[in-house]
Amino acid sequence: MSIGMPDKRDSYDVIVAGAGIGGLLSAAMLSKRGFSVIVFERLSFIGGRFTSFNFQGYEIPSGAVHMIPNSRGLFTKTLREFGIDYKKTDVWVECIWGNHRRSCRHAAGIFNTLESTSARWALAKVIFEVMRPQKNVETSFEGYLKSEIGNDELYRFFEVLTNFSLSLSMEDIPAKTMFKIIRDMLLQGLMGDNRVIPIGGCKGVIKGLKEVISAHNGKIVTNAEVRKILVHEGKVDGVAVKMGRECRELKSRYVVSNLGPIKTYDKMDEVDYSGVLSKLRGKKPPAGITISVAASKDMLGHSGITLTPISEHVCGIVQPTAIDPSLAPEGKHLLLTHQILKSRNIKNEIELGIADLHRIFPDFDEHCEILCTHSFHSDWPVNYLTQGEDLPNRTQIENLFMVGDGNKPPAHIMTEGIAHGVKQVVDAICASRIR
Numbered sequence: 361m362s363i364g365m366p367d368k369r370d371s372y373d374v375i376v377a378g379a380g381i382g383g384l385l386s387a388a389m390l391s392k393r394g395f396s397v398i399v400f401e402r403l404s405f406i407g408g409r410f411t412s413f414n415f416q417g418y419e420i421p422s423g424a425v426h427m428i429p430n431s432r433g434l435f436t437k438t439l440r441e442f443g444i445d446y447k448k449t450d451v452w453v454e455c456i457w458g459n460h461r462r463s464c465r466h467a468a469g470i471f472n473t474l475e476s477t478s479a480r481w482a483l484a485k486v487i488f489e490v491m492r493p494q495k496n497v498e499t500s501f502e503g504y505l506k507s508e509i510g511n512d513e514l515y516r517f518f519e520v521l522t523n524f525s526l527s528l529s530m531e532d533i534p535a536k537t538m539f540k541i542i543r544d545m546l547l548q549g550l551m552g553d554n555r556v557i558p559i560g561g562c563k564g565v566i567k568g569l570k571e572v573i574s575a576h577n578g579k580i581v582t583n584a585e586v587r588k589i590l591v592h593e594g595k596v597d598g599v600a601v602k603m604g605r606e607c608r609e610l611k612s613r614y615v616v617s618n619l620g621p622i623k624t625y626d627k628m629d630e631v632d633y634s635g636v637l638s639k640l641r642g643k644k645p646p647a648g649i650t651i652s653v654a655a656s657k658d659m660l661g662h663s664g665i666t667l668t669p670i671s672e673h674v675c676g677i678v679q680p681t682a683i684d685p686s687l688a689p690e691g692k693h694l695l696l697t698h699q700i701l702k703s704r705n706i707k708n709e710i711e712l713g714i715a716d717l718h719r720i721f722p723d724f725d726e727h728c729e730i731l732c733t734h735s736f737h738s739d740w741p742v743n744y745l746t747q748g749e750d751l752p753n754r755t756q757i758e759n760l761f762m763v764g765d766g767n768k769p770p771a772h773i774m775t776e777g778i779a780h781g782v783k784q785v786v787d788a789i790c791a792s793r794i795r
């Protein structure tokens with residue numbers, strides 16, 4: 361059994377704190393490379409914000425909407441290495457404007473997603489700017505679009521794109537960060553990159569990683585809360601973990617923390633990080649709402665991302681059942697919407713999102729039924745830190761590393777960013793073993 365109590369030993373090469381996608385990916389890669397690894401997860405399930413729960417036959421996400429951003433990225437490369445199956449989406453992006461739907465199958469067709477010629481010229485200008493490496497704009501992306509581009513349709517296109525892919529308003533992301541994201545998205549897209557949907561959804565990935573960890577003698581312990589990260593003379597020493605009523609100290613040469621930067625700094629023993637912590641606590645993690653909808657027919661006609669400039673709150677929708685029908689009962693579809701959380705009145709924001717769904721799909725009541733709604737904020741946000749403000753994977757403490765969506769290398773987004781961070785940590789641990 362890989363999920364259960366730790367065995368009698370009290371020392372491991374690597375202790376992983378947290379069984380989110382960052383923690384499990386690290387554990388799978390390190391156990392495969394011959395390290396003895398144990399993962400502690402405070403909840404009764406693994407996967408964190410990257411799994412799902414079956415509700416009335418529908419796989420409802422705990423966070424991620426069953427989509428991985430890059431088919432040619434590092435994350436999918438790692439999934440292939442582990443034999444975890446996924447399928448590429450057939451549309452790069454679709455936009456719903458008023459009565460019109462405009463889509464492209466490849467990045468080269470991005471101009472087709474806009475309605476007016478003036479918006480297409482404006483997009484050409486943005487693309488020209490983002491491809492110039494010397495361009496350095498010291499303003500928010502919103503400020504840049506307003507002052508230098510001035511096209512309402514293009515502004516709306518980027519607004520829904522930023523809301524959907526980063527869960528941020530355009531005023532909250534610096535133009536230079538967004539330039540790099542757009543540049544990478546376009547260059548990768550032109551080389552044939554697209555999003556993918558894992559078979560079995562996010563849970564399919566988690567199941568696959570669990571099997572890899574088990575096959576390499578790694579252990580995962582659920583209902584086990586890491587209370588302290590033990591530090592001795594500037595070097596990590598292990599963790600104190602609470603399982604039931606018992607609190608145990610386990611030693612390890614390395615600790616990989618998937619708890620997010622705030623909890624990681626908060627749990628460090630013998631070190632006062634109150635300055636760093638008060639700065640981090642002052643930042644608001646990106647927050648959002650997802651509405652899960654059961655549909656009796658295929659509402660989108662493709663498996664890619666649909667952006668919804670037609671609506672006021674919902675910014676995008678995916679229908680993962682277009683790739684994997686097993687995510688819903690036979691003959692049904694699962695639609696997942698996303699919107700950013702704009703106020704503290706979550707109930708009202710959800711109602712506004714539902715009103716948008718009727719605007720997007722005039723036949724909504726005929727074919728659709730709302731299954732459930734979820735908000736993501738505070739301790740369970742869309743990202744631990746705002747895109748572009750991530751902290752490095754290495755910490756000041758020797759052999760203590762951080763992985764997850766507060767520690768993505770610059771410009772890499774979502775799970776692709778997490779995979780890049782995990783690789784840096786695995787490489788650093790492997791290199792230090794050789795020394």
Ligand SMILES: Cc1cc2nc3c(=O)[nH]c(=O)nc-3n(C[C@H](O)[C@H](O)[C@H](O)COP(=O)(O)OP(=O)(O)OC[C@H]3O[C@@H](n4cnc5c(N)ncnc54)[C@H](O)[C@@H]3O)c2cc1C
Pocket residue numbers: 377378379380381382383400401402403406407408409410422423424425426427428429584585586587618619623648649650698736740741742743763764765766774775776778
């Ligand atoms: C609505 C929404 C939609 C999204 N859509 C996508 C998408 O389509 N594609 C995509 O790539 N990304 C998407 N994301 C982002 C993605 O889900 C997250 O970036 C990713 O799942 C975060 O993984 P993580 O490992 O960093 O953190 P987490 O998943 O939060 O994992 C951390 C784990 O640590 C555990 N933990 C916390 N404290 C302790 C403790 N003291 N002891 C032990 N364990 C502890 C937690 O319970 C959790 O299981 C979305 C996110 C949301 C919320």
